[in-house]
Amino acid sequence: MKVFGLSCSARRLGNTAAAVSTALNHLKKKNVETELIYLIDYDIKPCKNCNMECYYDKECPTPDDSKKLANLLEKCDGLIVGSPLYNGTIPALLAAFLERNPYPYDEILKGKVTAAIIIGSMGETTAASILTSWLAPNKYFVGWIDIDPRATTARNPKLKDSWLKGNITRDEYNQKKSGRVSRKSL
Numbered sequence: 001m002k003v004f005g006l007s008c009s010a011r012r013l014g015n016t017a018a019a020v021s022t023a024l025n026h027l028k029k030k031n032v033e034t035e036l037i038y039l040i041d042y043d044i045k046p047c048k049n050c051n052m053e054c055y056y057d058k059e060c061p062t063p064d065d066s067k068k069l070a071n072l073l074e075k076c077d078g079l080i081v082g083s084p085l086y087n088g089t090i091p092a093l094l095a096a097f098l099e100r101n102p103y104p105y106d107e108i109l110k111g112k113v114t115a116a117i118i119i120g121s122m123g124e125t126t127a128a129s130i131l132t133s134w135l136a137p138n139k140y141f142v143g144w145i146d147i148d149p150r151a152t153t154a155r156n157p158k159l160k161d162s163w164l165k166g167n168i169t170r171d172e173y174n175q176k177k178s179g180r181v182s183r184k185s186l
């Protein structure tokens, strides 16, 4: 059994990667093989100058790493997607990847266990509906959770500015919350 975590933040060592790692660590303790993947490691371009070639099984006019990442995701049994909120929605890089992966690539996760962790406090329902529409159809969708970086500071004054430093998972409540997606899924 192999579960991938996909961190969709622009920051490698931010709250998103930390929250997804926490979830993966819960699974590791159950002897599940895990791997953390960073979306920023892939060259993903938005759809451009296209004639809907992918719908007709033709070569895409904008070559990039989308297919490479889609092929990698196909190899997992479960996927936990971590997305921060940027301007009230998912990051542009993730939006680009989802744009680049319409039919037939959305088949890659068919029948797999999926879950999402959203980091932020403004726009989580927008992000949740986008992630749900990607992760839920034809999949065993565990659900999504939201971790609010500002609430961390209110709850734990020692973690002042933690969201800026990428430290929100130092808070016990956030660790439990991100562990919940993995505990529910397996």
Ligand SMILES: Cc1cc2nc3c(=O)[nH]c(=O)nc-3n(C[C@H](O)[C@H](O)[C@H](O)COP(=O)(O)O)c2cc1C
Residues within 6 Å of the ligand: 009, 010, 011, 013, 014, 015, 016, 017, 084, 085, 086, 087, 088, 089, 119, 120, 121, 122, 123, 149, 163, 164, 166
């Ligand atoms: C460009 C940008 C836009 C942001 N917009 C929002 C927003 O609309 N809502 C929100 O709750 N947080 C917003 N944030 C805060 C991030 O969600 C928060 O800093 C999060 O920790 C970023 O993820 P990371 O720590 O993995 O980098 C924004 C941050 C950036 C960099």
